[in-house]
Amino acid sequence: MSYDLQPLFLTFKLAAITTLILCVIGIPFAYWMAFTKFRFKPVVETLVSMPLVLPPSVLGFYLLLAFSPQSFFGFFFENFLGLKLSFSFSGLVVASVIFSFPFLVHPVQSGFQSLPRSLSEAACTLGKSRWQTFTQVLLPNIKPSLLAGVVLSFAHTIGEFGVVMMIGGNLPGETKVAAIAIYDEVESLNYAAANFYAVVLFAVCFVILLTVYLLNRKLFMKIA
Amino acid sequence: MIEVDISKNLNSAQGKFTLSLKLRIEPGEFISLFGDSGAGKTTVLRCLAGLELPDTGIIKSGGETWFDHEKNIMLPARNRHAGYMFQDFALFPNMTVRGNLEFALRPGAKKRRVDELLEMMGLGELQKRKPDTLSGGQKQRVALARALSAEPKLLLLDEPFSALDHATRVRLQDEVVRLQRHFGLTTVMVSHDIGEVYKLSQRVLLLENGRIINQGAPAEVFKVGLHAANKETRGKFTFAAEVLEIETADVVFAVTLLVGNQIVRVIATSEEVKNLQQGDRVMMMSKAFNPVLVKVGI
Numbered sequence: 009m010s011y012d013l014q015p016l017f018l019t020f021k022l023a024a025i026t027t028l029i030l031c032v033i034g035i036p037f038a039y040w041m042a043f044t045k046f047r048f049k050p051v052v053e054t055l056v057s058m059p060l061v062l063p064p065s066v067l068g069f070y071l072l073l074a075f076s077p078q079s080f081f082g083f084f085f086e087n088f089l090g091l092k093l094s095f096s097f098s099g100l101v102v103a104s105v106i107f108s109f110p111f112l113v114h115p116v117q118s119g120f121q122s123l124p125r126s127l128s129e130a131a132c133t134l135g136k137s138r139w140q141t142f143t144q145v146l147l148p149n150i151k152p153s154l155l156a157g158v159v160l161s162f163a164h165t166i167g168e169f170g171v172v173m174m175i176g177g178n179l180p181g182e183t184k185v186a187a188i189a190i191y192d193e194v195e196s197l198n199y200a201a202a203n204f205y206a207v208v209l210f211a212v213c214f215v216i217l218l219t220v221y222l223l224n225r226k227l228f229m230k231i232a
Numbered sequence: 233m234i235e236v237d238i239s240k241n242l243n244s245a246q247g248k249f250t251l252s253l254k255l256r257i258e259p260g261e262f263i264s265l266f267g268d269s270g271a272g273k274t275t276v277l278r279c280l281a282g283l284e285l286p287d288t289g290i291i292k293s294g295g296e297t298w299f300d301h302e303k304n305i306m307l308p309a310r311n312r313h314a315g316y317m318f319q320d321f322a323l324f325p326n327m328t329v330r331g332n333l334e335f336a337l338r339p340g341a342k343k344r345r346v347d348e349l350l351e352m353m354g355l356g357e358l359q360k361r362k363p364d365t366l367s368g369g370q371k372q373r374v375a376l377a378r379a380l381s382a383e384p385k386l387l388l389l390d391e392p393f394s395a396l397d398h399a400t401r402v403r404l405q406d407e408v409v410r411l412q413r414h415f416g417l418t419t420v421m422v423s424h425d426i427g428e429v430y431k432l433s434q435r436v437l438l439l440e441n442g443r444i445i446n447q448g449a450p451a452e453v454f455k456v457g458l459h460a461a462n463k464e465t466r467g468k469f470t471f472a473a474e475v476l477e478i479e480t481a482d483v484v485f486a487v488t489l490l491v492g493n494q495i496v497r498v499i500a501t502s503e504e505v506k507n508l509q510q511g512d513r514v515m516m517m518s519k520a521f522n523p524v525l526v527k528v529g530i
Contacts, residue, residue, distance in 0.1 A: 126322035133316040134336040148326035
């Protein structure tokens with residue numbers, strides 16, 4: 009019996025693109041959060057953490073409103089970037105980035121904060137620019153945190169269901185990711201197909217997390 | 233020549249106080265800032281390095297203005313060419329010993345400088361090791377070599393030997409003196425160890441509550457030997473000590489003192505203990521006539 013592999017492919021494509029975007033914006037953001045003296049930092053921190061506690065439907069509902077072409081956000085994306093956000097793959101990417109943001113930012117931010125301040129000060133007295141310090145001193149010394157952040161946000165995007173349901177719907181090849189496909193198959197009493205998707209997701213997430221723990225142990229052992 | 237005239241409000245465990253000092257450092261000079269912890273020594277060093285901002289005043293080095301409050305000038309640390317040795321050494325854990333030194337090289341500097349420094353500091357064997365695998369003394373040497381690798385015009389040492397055992401400390405002090413002379417480096421050291429200050433520095437500034445209360449050659453400041461201010465202390469053993477306990481023993485008093493790391497008990501007259509109480513800092517003097525000297529191995 010052959011199964012439709014498209015939902016799986018879509019899931020991993022979504023997770024990969026989301027993680028990539030998260031790295032680009034999340035790591036500098038985590039750096040800023042770790043060292044800023046901004047007065048309203050607690051407010052920003054709270055906003056970043058909101059997806060951890062909010063029901064996905066709440067966020068999904070507001071994103072749905074924001075993505076509609078009648079809203080400023082949706083209008084801007086559609087007319088200036090040529091991206092239709094509601095019920096589309098691009099919309100899923102934007103939503104996943106927002107939803108997985110804390111999973112990348114938290115570990116990376118605490119990684120930065122755990123480094124002694126003297127490290128960046130030393131680089132500074134040695135005449136190094138902020139960029140050189142960031143790329144050559146800070147980032148290489150928080151490798152375990154970076155790894156944790158990347159993998160957690162990847163795995164979390166694979167597992168996302170509620171937000172996708174709210175804003176993506178169930179369009180094959182566009183927004184029908186594996187988690188939705190399982191729901192869909194169960195609804196039509198097609199348990200074998202649901203089981204197939206479920207087993208693949210289970211196995212993939214298990215392997216990813218196991219790799220992280222093994223790698224981190226190796227990294228820590230190298231340091232110790 | 234470096235000219236410093238700064239002030240900064242500080243919060244310490246003892247409450248608020250103002251750090252305020254005026255000082256000139258000649259090229260090639262080795263000066264020490266000496267005082268209790270919380271006197272503002274490290275802050276002075278950090279202001280010199282550009283890691284902290286004074287509230288007002290100026291800092292000038294040669295023809296360069298590093299800091300001028302009125303003209304709103306603040307030269308960032310990276311442009312000051314001031315080598316700073318941190319108390320925790322701040323070696324980069326992701327780089328090898330050699331990597332740490334190479335990272336510090338100025339753009340366009342020759343890699344040979346790293347080889348020279350590794351050899352000079354006896355780090356050749358350790359060059360491929362990561363900092364976490366080094367002992368305290370080795371880390372200290374790497375930190376010093378790394379600071380020198382960046383060709384500093386000014387060397388700032390923040391309690392450089394405090395984390396080391398006695399033997400390593402003595403050996404590294406000799407090394408610092410040798411390198412400082414070799415490169416003719418203007419050096420400012422922060423310390424609360426009299427022996428270290430006495431041995432290394434040409435001039436010592438005594439800091440108390442953010443102010444310089446005394447300065448001069450170490451022998452003058454610590455009032456020992458021929459430099460002693462009055463006849464009474466001239467040519468005698470003089471030790472700085474802290475009063476731990478005062479007991480009466482009939483007509484005389486027994487005073488327990490902490491001298492360096494040693495506890496000694498001496499007899500004092502009622503006249504001497506009149507104004508003394510526990511925790512007071514005192515000078516203990518004795519005639520330096522025919523003492524017994526025994527060499528000990530280090």
